[in-house]
Amino acid sequence: MTVSRSTNRQWARPSDGQSAIIGSTTGSPTTGTLTYMGELYNYWKWTSNGSCTFSTAGRIKVLVVAGGGGSGNDGAGGGGGYLATDVDVLAGTYPTYIGTGGTGAADTSTNGGGSSFGALFALGGGGGAGSVRAGNAGASGGGGGRGGAAGSATTSNGPQGNAGDISAWSTGYGGGGGAGTAGTDHTYSAGQGKQWIDGNWYGVGGSLNAAPPAAPPGGNKTTSAAGTANTGNGGNAYNANGGSGVVIVAIRA
16 A cells, blocks of 8 residues: 555655655664565664654655454464555654553453554554453454454554454454454464564464464463563463554665
């Protein structure tokens, strides 16, 4: 999706898709280079709140991933919302906010926090369920617990993930939904994430079962394990926190 205009006047199409130029940043983003489809890109990766100031308008690629949901006793956390787009920015300053991972708890796990870049906003993943409870709705829904409903995928800000799941077994556990696919029960591990141009996977749903993961990677955890930081992955197994979010801007060199 290419965003050419917005009512807040942050976005506009410069001539011929020229690359934007970053003048300064705050929040200490990590910098580096990557190659995508044979072209070299410079990137800036925020893992804490900050800002990005463009000195020249132009085209960028941006990834915004929210925090993943925490897991409960019987339901895993949903992956954080995944928003990846090419966009044309105006000269000026764009705030970046990084969502925290949701808190794991037996019956009251919480959703992940939202992440944003300028007006682009990714919703947090849904928290997983306690016993016989429903998973929370979120960008990807949290897993339900032993008869409780699966958490649904919230689409109020556009689709950014998939629903969680509830096992068909009364003693089973629900996998968290992921950015790429819905959560599953004992057939596979969890909802799959999505791979960005840096080759990494984001927004993977958490898991509470021991089945082999579907490829690409799912959670596949049978002991408590937090979602990896700055991936938006959901919390795995029992009462684990979700992974925090991330914002990455890549500009063709």
